[in-house]
Amino acid sequence: MTTEIGRATYAADTETVYASFRRRLLRNKLSLAAFCAIGLLVVIAILAPLIVPLDPNEPDANAVLERPSWAHMLGTDDFGRDELSRIIIASRTDLLVPFVSTLLALAIGSLIGAICGFRGGWLDQIVMRMVDAVMAFPAFVLAMGLTAAIGSSITNLVLVIAVTQIPAYLRQLRAEMLREREMEYAHAARTIGNPTWRIVFIHLFPNCFPTLIVQATLAMGFALLTLAGLSYIGLGIQPPDSEWGEMVSEGASLMVTGYWWLSLFPGIAILMTVLIFNLVGDGLRDLLDPRTRGR
Amino acid sequence: MPSFWTGLILIYVFFYLFGIAPAPLGRLDPGISPPVPITGLYTVDALVSGNWHAFESSLAHLALPSLTLAISVMAPLARMVRAGMLEILETDYVKTAWAFGLPRRLVIYGDALGNAIIPAVTALGVVFGFLMAGNAVVESVFGWPGIGNYAVKSLTMKDSGPIQSYVLLVALMCILVNLLVDLAYSLADPRIRIG
Numbered sequence: 001m002t003t004e005i006g007r008a009t010y011a012a013d014t015e016t017v018y019a020s021f022r023r024r025l026l027r028n029k030l031s032l033a034a035f036c037a038i039g040l041l042v043v044i045a046i047l048a049p050l051i052v053p054l055d056p057n058e059p060d061a062n063a064v065l066e067r068p069s070w071a072h073m074l075g076t077d078d079f080g081r082d083e084l085s086r087i088i089i090a091s092r093t094d095l096l097v098p099f100v101s102t103l104l105a106l107a108i109g110s111l112i113g114a115i116c117g118f119r120g121g122w123l124d125q126i127v128m129r130m131v132d133a134v135m136a137f138p139a140f141v142l143a144m145g146l147t148a149a150i151g152s153s154i155t156n157l158v159l160v161i162a163v164t165q166i167p168a169y170l171r172q173l174r175a176e177m178l179r180e181r182e183m184e185y186a187h188a189a190r191t192i193g194n195p196t197w198r199i200v201f202i203h204l205f206p207n208c209f210p211t212l213i214v215q216a217t218l219a220m221g222f223a224l225l226t227l228a229g230l231s232y233i234g235l236g237i238q239p240p241d242s243e244w245g246e247m248v249s250e251g252a253s254l255m256v257t258g259y260w261w262l263s264l265f266p267g268i269a270i271l272m273t274v275l276i277f278n279l280v281g282d283g284l285r286d287l288l289d290p291r292t293r294g295r
Numbered sequence: 296m297p298s299f300w301t302g303l304i305l306i307y308v309f310f311y312l313f314g315i316a317p318a319p320l321g322r323l324d325p326g327i328s329p330p331v332p333i334t335g336l337y338t339v340d341a342l343v344s345g346n347w348h349a350f351e352s353s354l355a356h357l358a359l360p361s362l363t364l365a366i367s368v369m370a371p372l373a374r375m376v377r378a379g380m381l382e383i384l385e386t387d388y389v390k391t392a393w394a395f396g397l398p399r400r401l402v403i404y405g406d407a408l409g410n411a412i413i414p415a416v417t418a419l420g421v422v423f424g425f426l427m428a429g430n431a432v433v434e435s436v437f438g439w440p441g442i443g444n445y446a447v448k449s450l451t452m453k454d455s456g457p458i459q460s461y462v463l464l465v466a467l468m469c470i471l472v473n474l475l476v477d478l479a480y481s482l483a484d485p486r487i488r489i490g
Binding site for chain 2 (some may be wrong): 136137138139140141142143144148150229232233234235245247249251252253260263264267270271
């Protein structure tokens, strides 16, 4: 009897991490759908030039401001450019900029956060006060000011959006480090003579990683909103390059006169993408959270 | 949800389709002269000076922009209160309240909501920052001559002075609001003492 129970527990314990992942992922249909959707989005973005029905920057004087039809599925804008093609091409920028900036912020933020959290002391104090200063500005307003100052190339937009995100990762990783470094295994790692950098990055960092990755996915939604907002007020991607926020802005003045499709569809694209990022973030949280693991 | 987009959709639906909202061109209908400036708030001024026309018009012009901004922050707040509520409903004191046979309305809105709302109060500081940012965009969508619109216009004209002061002013206001939120804490949660 006891052996059987023992064996059962043993079997549950040895279920590989991936098997456990797969099982829980398949159970939550909504996150699964979101994961698929994000995959689809990435594929669309990569294959964009191949799958656009018409040239996104080709004006067509014969088809100006046409309603959605079979020839132009989402209508055309005031230059006669095909909306659907423009939205598809724009998905490249709209995924790339949030992705790269989030990655950059994640790397810088977690590196500094890890060092601050582990070392503490005066360095920590100085960095945290600087972070407080950055956090005093609302993210979007800070992004506005920075882009206005350094100009709005794609590289600059990535940098600006990254800067607005860094404090979040930095604080989070610092808090995690403060907790992890007092753990038994951290002391054990020190006792057997690991150098500090090894303890921090090989032993402690992987344990902070799950929360970071969740934070990053959720932050990508925000990054996209920031990018779209900046482009909307004319600071982000400049025409004729297409970007969803910029497309909404182009359609804005025509909206009040009844040309609804110009702003509606890029807006829906933003909305859906942010929603997908959020769902993936929630899904990842459920997957990676140790409290729900094994359920 | 991007607030500039929500604003546009609201304009399209309520102004263009239904025609119940006024044109998104500022704070008053063009035909109405602004009320005597007392506080600078059109609604209050119109009310004080008994100018009903101006009052109605300014209220109508307020409706869509405020709705837009409200929608943009509604979702995160709702989520937060929901999460808080789920937690609170499991606590002992709520169970006790049920056990006493208190009516559902009283348990949920009286006992539970008061505590579930605390995280949302914390978030108000962040929400305010979010609103200030959204405000810049919403003002330019609705053609309000506000500070956000001013900043956006300076941005397009590459005029750095107004932008610097705008960014600093907003940051200052956010810090003040956060301070107020922290102080308001003690009202929402009697366990917290400020001292």
